[in-house]
Amino acid sequence: MRHTLSVLVSNHPGVLTRVSGLFARRGFNIESLSVNSTENPDISRMTIVVDGDVAALEQIRKQIYKLVEVIKVYDHTEESVVERELALIKVSAETRSRNEIMQITDIFRGKIVDVSDKTFVVEITGSEGKINAIEQLFRPFGIKEIVRTGKIVLARGSKSTE
Amino acid sequence: MKINGARILIESLRREGVEVVFGYPGGVVLPIYDALYDVEGIRHILVRHEQGAVHAADGYARATGRVGVCLATSGPGACNLVSGIATAHMDSIPLVAITGQVKTTALGKDSFQEADVTGIMMPIVKHNFLVKDVCDLARTVKEAFHIASTGRPGPVVIDLPTDVCSATMEFSYPEKVNMPGYKPYYEGHPMQVKNAARLIKKAKQPIILAGGGVVTAGASAELTKLARLTGIPVATSLMGKGVFPEDDPLSLGMLGMHGTAYSNYAVHEADLLIVIGARFDDRVTGKLDTFAPHAAVIHIDIDPAEIGKSVAVDVPIVGDARNILQMLLKEAKPAEITAWRERIDDWREQYPLNYSCDDTDGIKPQAVIETIHRLTGGKAIITTEVGQNQMWAAQFYKASRPRQFISSGGLGTMGYGLPAAIGAQIACPNDIVFDIAGDGSIQMNIQEMATAVSNKLPIKIAILNNGYLGMVRQWQQLFYDRRYSHTDIGYTNPDFIKLAEAYGAVGIRVQAPEEVEPALQRALECTDVPCIIDFIIAREENVMPMIPAGGSIDKMMID
The missing domain is CATH 3.40.50.970 (Thiamin diphosphate (ThDP)-binding fold, Pyr/PP domains)
Known part of the structure; x- marks a missing residue:
């Protein structure tokens, strides 16, 4: 089962290595990871998607907690969350396919952020499924390049992770 | 300034x-x-x-x-x-x-x-x-x-x-630390302590398993009190050796791969394990599926990540072992487990920790350790190298207090014993410090003889010299059809007496059983210089009992 963890860490050099090294060392596979600073410049927030059963997740959660620079580990599995990924897709856009690509982008509430005579770069945010879907639809036109971020999540409602 | x-x-x-x-x-x-x-x-x-x-x-x-x-x-x-x-x-x-x-x-x-x-x-x-x-x-x-x-x-x-x-x-030195991500937890949860007390009351066949965490917490006195008050027998891991006096009738000695047969039988038949500051290492549990199959488990540990890591736990108590044992002591009553103790004593009689006294093949290493124990009144600080020497020391040097038995447990680092003995002797200048060594391990940090000599440290280094990397040889004998691949170092070993003398230390060679005691006595007389005692022991003596790695108790070899 996949779990999404938010890990709040002290914003020190090397802390990403500590966390990712721990996963590798203990045999847990990171499916996606994104990290950046938070509203508090001393704290970074990592969003980590990891696959494993409940016991494995419990173990990795405790092991992460032991890292001195980890302040909080939060498992979002059991709650309602807003989750997003961001993708930039460079798709071939010949004259005859331009309209159709623009329509698909519209339907997915994406944005065309770069145009050349032969390509568009489409920016799309949403769940993993939504991004997979648009990628699928663009494929017949020819995807030149795609870049996707890891997932980020926030719990819905007024409660905060800290 | x-x-x-x-x-x-x-x-x-x-x-x-x-x-x-x-x-x-x-x-x-x-x-x-x-x-x-x-x-x-x-x-x-x-x-x-x-x-x-x-x-x-x-x-x-x-x-x-x-x-x-x-x-x-x-x-x-x-x-x-x-x-x-x-x-x-x-x-x-x-x-x-x-x-x-x-x-x-x-x-x-x-x-x-x-x-x-x-x-x-x-x-x-x-x-x-x-x-x-x-x-x-x-x-x-x-x-x-x-x-x-x-x-x-x-x-x-x-x-x-x-x-x-x-x-x-x-320069100014801070008074306090501020690390938002580091908050060790010391207090046991009162509700969980109550749950533990309830399980202990109900148990018919309970065992305490104490590890290195009891040493760290300084909880030896509390543990001893709890065991004696309840009458529950105590087994220790290698790291826990000494937290409960090994000459106490309730002591089962060390459990696990080379533990006493009776401690392993007791754990196998137990209906309750009270595990304190130990982490279910594979050298303790053997095959996890068959480890303590009938037992409920109370696990007391300061590290929450250890709880449930290897063995499912019924009552987890996170915190400092000393605090938690003090809380448990308030709830504890004598357990009605006479029949259980009698059963354990039967195993103890039937399968004692033993070795053959036939020394026609050479000096018995176990006898060397027992003699060291006798001559030091059981009070010496013992460090060990890693391998057979370590296990014989763990089995036959009965420890009476924590911090007396110093050994590389988890990592099993050969070459640990001599430098560790140096550290221990500097910390405790008035204690007798023995490094129980093998002829293989001692060569891994032999250069530290110079450190010991230059600091006038009267460490005794008892080399149990069988000319083999003995533990590996034992496994080759038992599991690799006696194919002694690269474990026979006897022909190329240095002359340890000359080596000792070259460093400015004392060297004594012991080749016959009757020389063991006089040699040790001579070593004990060295007060400002280290002494190597080179015991030429029975070459193919094995460490027994033994549960093969990853095996269960029915695979235990007694001798």
Whole structure:
């Protein structure tokens, strides 16, 4: 089962290595990871998607907690969350396919952020499924390049992770 | 007054109450060694290899419970600490290791004697630091000692670039640490303690399993009280040896792969395991599926990550073993388990820890250890190397107090015993310190003889010399059809007597059983010089009982 963890860490050099090294060392596979600073410049927030059963997740959660620079580990599995990924897709856009690509982008509430005579770069945010879907639809036109971020999540409602 | 980083380091160590530093100089630590040259109150022990420094600091820490400190230069010096740091990490020993580093502007440029020590150490430390600014140095030392010594202890490495050592600033030592991510938990949950007490009351066949956490927590007295009050028998792991007097009728000795048969039978038949400060190492459990199959488990540990890691737990209690045992003692009553104790005593009679007294093949190593025990009144500090020597020492030197038996448990580091004995002897100058060694292991850090001689340390090194890498040979005999691949070192061993003498130590060779006691007596008379006693033992003596790795109790070999 996949779990999404938010890990709040002290914003020190090397802390990403500590966390990712721990996963590798203990045999847990990171499916996606994104990290950046938070509203508090001393704290970074990592969003980590990891696959494993409940016991494995419990173990990795405790092991992460032991890292001195980890302040909080939060498992979002059991709650309602807003989750997003961001993708930039460079798709071939010949004259005859331009309209159709623009329509698909519209339907997915994406944005065309770069145009050349032969390509568009489409920016799309949403769940993993939504991004997979648009990628699928663009494929017949020819995807030149795609870049996707890891997932980020926030719990819905007024409660905060800290 | 402004002082440089090296002096700030030394002053910070003094504030932490450090009295001994084990170290070895080198290029980038010159400023630190300059500061050490005329320092008062800190003794520097010059080792002959950095691995000796870290094991000695570890032995010092295990013998006293205080933080051991070692110092090495950058690159190769720091890399030589790796096995020792990993040893301390596996056994939760409080260490602060200070490594020199190339100057901050040379970092990451493959400079002379540069190694990414922060990266190398990361998986084997409790925490580590790279100090890039002298302003952070005093605070870092404060945090390092705090982290090393609190919660579940462990090694902390401070990597210190040489320009940080030379930079100057006003010294002030922080009073407090502020680490939002580090909050060890000491109090046991009262509800869980009640649940544990209820299980203990109900149990018909309970066993206490005590580990190194009881040593760390200083909870030996509480454990002993609980066992004697309830009448519940106590088995210990290798790391827990000594937390419960092994001559007590309730003691089952060590359990696990080379543990007593009766402790393993008792654990197998138990309906309740009360596990305190132990982590279900595979050398204890063997095959997990068949480990203690009938037992409910109460697990007391300061590290929440240990609970449920290997064995499912019915009552988890996170916290300091001493606090929790004190809480449990308030609830404890004598258990009505006479029949259970009688059953265990039957096993004890039927399968005692034993060895054949037929010494026609040579001296019995077990007899050597029993003689050492007798001549030292069971009071010596014992360090061990790793292998057969270690297991015989664990089996036959009955420990009566914690911190008496010092051995590399989790990592099983050959070459540990001699430097650890040096650390222990420096910490406890009035104790008799024995390193129980093998002829293989002793050669892994033999250079530390020079450290022992130059510091006039009267360590006794009892080499159980069978001319083999004995434990590996034992496995080859039992599981590889006696194909002794690269384990026979007898023909090429040095003359350990000449070796001892070359270092300025005393060497005694013992070839016949009747020479064992007089030789040990002679060794005990050495008061300001180390002594190697080279016991030529029965070559193919095995450590028994034995449960093969990953096996269950029905695979136990008794002899």
